[in-house]
Amino acid sequence: MELLVVIAIIGVLVALLLPAVQAAREAARRMSCSNNVKNIALAIHNFHDAKKKVPSSINYNVIEGREEYRLPGGGTEKAAPTKYGVASGANGKGWIVDILPQLEQQAMYNGIKPGFDDPAASTMQFIATPSNGRGMGRMEIRQYLDDQLPVLTCPSDSTAVPRLGNWHWTSVVTAVTSYKGVIGDTAVGEVFNAGGLWSNNQWGSVPDCFETLGCNGFFWKMSYYEPVNFKRVADGLSNTLLVGEAVADQDFHAMAYFSDGDWASTNMQLNYYQPGGEQMVIDRWYDVRGFRSLHAGGVQFAMADASVQFIAEGIDHALYRALSTRDGGEAASLPR
Numbered sequence: 001m002e003l004l005v006v007i008a009i010i011g012v013l014v015a016l017l018l019p020a021v022q023a024a025r026e027a028a029r030r031m032s033c034s035n036n037v038k039n040i041a042l043a044i045h046n047f048h049d050a051k052k053k054v055p056s057s058i059n060y061n062v063i064e065g066r067e068e069y070r071l072p073g074g075g076t077e078k079a080a081p082t083k084y085g086v087a088s089g090a091n092g093k094g095w096i097v098d099i100l101p102q103l104e105q106q107a108m109y110n111g112i113k114p115g116f117d118d119p120a121a122s123t124m125q126f127i128a129t130p131s132n133g134r135g136m137g138r139m140e141i142r143q144y145l146d147d148q149l150p151v152l153t154c155p156s157d158s159t160a161v162p163r164l165g166n167w168h169w170t171s172v173v174t175a176v177t178s179y180k181g182v183i184g185d186t187a188v189g190e191v192f193n194a195g196g197l198w199s200n201n202q203w204g205s206v207p208d209c210f211e212t213l214g215c216n217g218f219f220w221k222m223s224y225y226e227p228v229n230f231k232r233v234a235d236g237l238s239n240t241l242l243v244g245e246a247v248a249d250q251d252f253h254a255m256a257y258f259s260d261g262d263w264a265s266t267n268m269q270l271n272y273y274q275p276g277g278e279q280m281v282i283d284r285w286y287d288v289r290g291f292r293s294l295h296a297g298g299v300q301f302a303m304a305d306a307s308v309q310f311i312a313e314g315i316d317h318a319l320y321r322a323l324s325t326r327d328g329g330e331a332a333s334l335p336r
Helices: 002-051 106-117 138-145 278-283 317-323
Strands: 068-070 076-078 179-182 241-245 298-303 308-312
Touching (some): 002 179, 002 241, 002 298, 106 138
Antiparallel strands (some): 068 076, 298 308
8 A cells, every 4th residue: 555655756756857857858958950050041141241142042943034033113124144153054943042151061062053053953853863874973962962960950840851752852861950941931832822821921021032023131042143141131130030939840841951841921820830730731732831849838039140039829910021022121120
């Protein structure tokens, strides 16, 4: 009887202590995640100090003379990547590749860069096609594409692991990123008339800019057309979002080193989770390209001054949008 009483007491104590232990572990994971966000922001600043612009992404599927880009002031322009100093055309390089040396990954950068510089090795879509082995650099690049760097991985997200199934990379295992650059507040999917929850001007800026010109944030796959530097952040570095968290299994556009996997928009509700499972996440891709985390109550962001802030998921949406624009002229500051 006494033994049963002791066992029962131990059981009660374990039940009482377990939540505290779990909370302590999550606090440690959140701190580690915050450090990752900080290190990425500092790497961006170090790159900016050297290049006088933030890292840029390059589109992956431009056919010169056929595609047109909408201009922010109206009208269109024929696609011509070489006009903007992209030697090998549309190679699909994401902005995260640019900061690999600043993240102490110089060898990885050196291994990836020749493939981007070699026109025969581009585009990244060709690299992603297993049957296409032509061109120096394709296989060389592939050996790095599944490198899941700790600095790109939130320890609270067990799904942030290399995987098959990323958009454009369905046949290749690739690393994912838990941290995405802020594109601004573009209404993702609006140009496709997708009928998404957030694909309208009540939630974001129109027209949708994610594959064209004129985005009002920092990072998108056409940003090499419009290099952004911190002098253009008229709203103040401490009041402008730079990089935020994402959850891998809620967005299959998450390939870490690819220009269509490294950005997210503030047009949708912060911490929105798509119901219906994996297939709905894939089918309604335009509804999930926002920021979210597995930390209770909000999401960690790096501001453009490299400070890290925890933004509550209940933030007023108009304020959230205003914080994501670099020069919108809004009277926006972080809630205290």
